[in-house]
Amino acid sequence: MTEKTAPLFSFGIVADPQYADVAPRPDMGRYYAQSPQKLDEAIAAFNSQDLAFVVTLGDIIDHGWENFDIILNCYDKLRHRSVMLPGNHDFSVAPQHLGTVHERLSMPSPWYDFTVGHVRFVVLDGSDVSLFAPPQGDPRRELAAQRLDVLKQAGAINAQNWNGSFSPEQVAWLSDTLDAAEKAGETVIIFCHYPLYPDNAHNMWDAPQTLELLSTRRCVKAWFCGHNHVGNYGQVSSTHFMNFKGMVDTLDENTFAIADIFEDRIEIRGFGREDSRTLLLSALTDRQQVAVAR
Template identity: 35%
Template structure:
């Protein structure tokens, strides 16, 4: 009888430990810092961006974060704008990642190739694994009027834009962009790898997929069809729409983070905790807090 009781106690203890030791992790998220030495426009206070970034980094550095990611438009224009931000960004205690935004390429044709090195990026789109998640970082400027750096990509951009221009799409704007077929095929290979490794998937992009408005990636329909069979896709985080937005579609949380550069008085950034079946967004200043249940 004593052996049975001991076994039962051990089983309960092990089961309790398993529940308690799920390897959750926390990250920092910033969108559209978008600094330039420019006057206020569209309620964007560009000159306040360096100080807002310093305050956000100071807050994020107080926590044990697995990484911090910026969701694009780190600068508004002019490559030397980075000089006012990178010392602060490089003071992050966590690992850090960048998503490329359309304004990050508003630096003149000769400087576009330099942006990746400045932001410590080896590739324009890439993936990384954190615990049981695979995070896929998209390049929404792959085909775009801002971000192309080769004649081949310019031709592909024109081809995609012309293919879609008669469809009356609200988001077919020249400040948006699209994914090349090469990138789409790469995403599929990443999704297949995530299935083999039994990983949940989160996407990062500058441009949104949902809700449908004037900010979406050009070939969003192609992307939605691509991910539909993969039930392990759980979240899609982006910037670009500075007002922020949220939609839950096909069991995927599509969350647009508010722009740090916007409004005179308040910044915006977040910490995000990935737990077993829930994602907790702890918003600061204008960014709201949220609880996203993973199904």
């Protein structure tokens, strides 16, 4: 196989800007008001590259509906497509705004997918069943309380009220979407705010069930997330679980990344605190095998 020197395409990655017009919390490593400046720097770097899109992996704000205005204005300078999904902090808004967070982030729906070439990107909402995202009176809040109680009784380290989980409807949609991708011979990269693996206090409540679902689909090559600001990485079979570091952390050191997609690997180019690494796509789909053979 002759290795290509240029990627098939590339995209930018930002995790947890978590902006708020409030004083910093050095004890937590949170410098909320610095995020627009860091995001401007990241966008300038992205604009100098040929990218298919830029994804922001949730926690665009720390709290407060009014803070969306400032941080989202930064994206007006971005010359590429912007893909966003909500994190837990994006729902720290007044109750009347809970039902419109996805719309504020210009999402076509709470979960959806799109393709670039033969790569299908799946955008998920891990706050779907949680104690904070569903509007008041929504039955998902009661389901969330039940799920959290079960985890607490089991002593699970991710039994935290700032984590979330998927609804049965989203799981069914994800299963159908992955089946279609598998049938089409596509590579799948999933975006979600919350990690699944390795085991960590920040993981989704239903991480074990979701991992089991993914394990039966060889098309799933990567799960990209934020939420755990220190970052993390693990691999299960041919799926890479990449947790990107939080932009809101540190006073003046930035963190963001660019992913270069090749037939046989994903190259993560880290900027600032983000690490660079190579994610090998060891189990290629049938369509990829044909493309590589050519």
